[in-house]
Amino acid sequence: MFDTNDELLRQIQLGEDSLLECKQILFRGGKVDGPRPEKIADEIAAMSNAAGGIIVLGVEDKTRDIVGIESAKLELTETWLREIMETRLEPPLQAYTLRRIELPDGTGALQPVFRLDLPRSLFVHRSPGGYKIRAGSSVREMAPEYLARLFQQRSQSRLLRFDEQVVPNAPMDALSADLWKKFATVRTTGTDYDTLSKLKLADRDSESAWHPTVSGLLMACHRPHDFLPSAFIQAVAYRGNEVAPSDHHAYQLDAKDIHGPLNEQIAEACRFVARNMKVAASKTLGRHDLPQYDLTAVFEAITNAVSHRDYAIYGQKVRLRMFEDRLELHSPGAIPNTMTLESLEFRQASRNENLTSLLAKCPVPELEGLNSDRTTIMDRRGEGVPLIFQLSERLSSKRPLYRLLDGDELQLIIYAASLGD
CATH class of the missing domain: 3.30.565.60 (Heat Shock Protein 90)
Incomplete structure (x- = not known):
């Protein structure tokens, strides 16, 4: 992603999007005075919770001007940023790449900036603003149903994987014995429902009613698209x-x-x-x-x-x-x-x-x-x-x-x- 400085510079001039965020760093009294740690933590979490992306520190996000960071304050900025990722995110962010690079300003003079590369995280990160997600150039709160699905995808929660979840609107007779019995390669004691449960083709819902799982419909139903419309x-x-x-x-x-x-x-x-x-x-x-x-x-x-x-x-x-x-x-x-x-x-x-x-x-x-x-x-x-x-x-x-x-x-x-x- 933006493998060269020229590619990164062209994207900066085009403006922020789902994969790029720019921030100017302000100082006062030997400390970083802006942006607020909570704000940058939300931005980092949102990108990590989505597809990942790049945050460039030392660029004015409104004008897209390369303003840089004073060389004497690079260490201070790096310490400030690492502390945010370690203390303001739950769980702390550990998978990232932080580089010091130089980009030309409007006069052609090279200015030091930080390039923070964030991969799509294995975890779902909570920042001071809650559970955030990157949507275009903005940061938004995740809807509860999206957050639940993201936890499932990232294998962070104890919820079942999506392919093992029941499909509440699907009846058990949607599963065909001629299809599911070929998976029961080992003879087991108990009912057919016991076998289907062991194969994770069916399970009980929160009210103890039996339903096929996503896997059951995809592998043991002749018409899975009746219940999973996009499964074709x-x-x-x-x-x-x-x-x-x-x-x-x-x-x-x-x-x-x-x-x-x-x-x-x-x-x-x-x-x-x-x-x-x-x-x-x-x-x-x-x-x-x-x-x-x-x-x-x-x-x-x-x-x-x-x-x-x-x-x-x-x-x-x-x-x-x-x-x-x-x-x-x-x-x-x-x-x-x-x-x-x-x-x-x-x-x-x-x-x-x-x-x-x-x-x-x-x-x-x-x-x-x-x-x-x-x-x-x-x-x-x-x-x-x-x-x-x-x-x-x-x-x-x-x-x-x-x-x-x-x-x-x-x-x-x-x-x-x-x-x-």
Whole structure:
């Protein structure tokens, strides 16, 4: 994020937004006199509770002028700032990067400033103003329902993970025995409800009434979207490389809303890609097919999209979009825990532990072109993203790209192989 001083300076001139906050530091009598510690603590907590961001100290936020901090007062400022993060936030903030850099003022003279890089925190932080969240360039109080969901995401509270929570409007007969019994691989004593509870497919609510859980509906219900409206994949194949703004329906080659249990959604989405991608034939070393995409990489990408997405975000579904030159997957939710885009290839984390456990019991679908060396959809060894990179880059000579859009949607771009004329 703003890797160079020039990029940071351009963003400062554009103004504050969700990822940038500027503050001028004022002094009086050998002490920092402004901004108030409570105010800067709210700003730090709000960014850490959201997608993270950068706070630049030494910039007038109204005029965007680089006013700097006197060199002799840099130590004083750093001590003041560290004390705020350690004493004004609950829990104290420990994951951050504080750097001294120089930025040019209006005359071109370099002025010392502090750059505070804040990642999205593993915790939910309370500041003097309460539980704050960054919304655009402003700081707002979190609504109770949003705060509860954030606690669940950050694994700080003792509340159940979202995929283990009951869905109050869903009746138990929404679960189909032909689907859930395949997960009961070990014979257990007790009723079917006892088995469903052990598998975290159903549970009692606060009034002791039984209901399916989110995992139960996603894995053991033929129509999960009846109760979780966004639990499906919207797949569209377009002509050309862009969506036509005037009449995009005229530019659609194929479109399908893919419903059903997640393992079936994964298989059907792979079939959609196989049906709509181009395949060339080569006779160089005997006839063999040259596809635009490696279906094994596509399978891994779709599996990750549906298993790690944030099902607590209402109104957003997994979107699969195919263009002539690329395939795009959009998965609701930020990156789990404290992972970064750069670490996705090397680290493993799961937002939905029960879902991934259940998918690890589902056999890999039989699809032509799918050459997976494992027997179940999930193996939980963290090899999915490396395979996406290796297999796709080998075929197209272009490295896939992950991007985080607006802090709450993960986009993966897989580039199509050039098939020639």
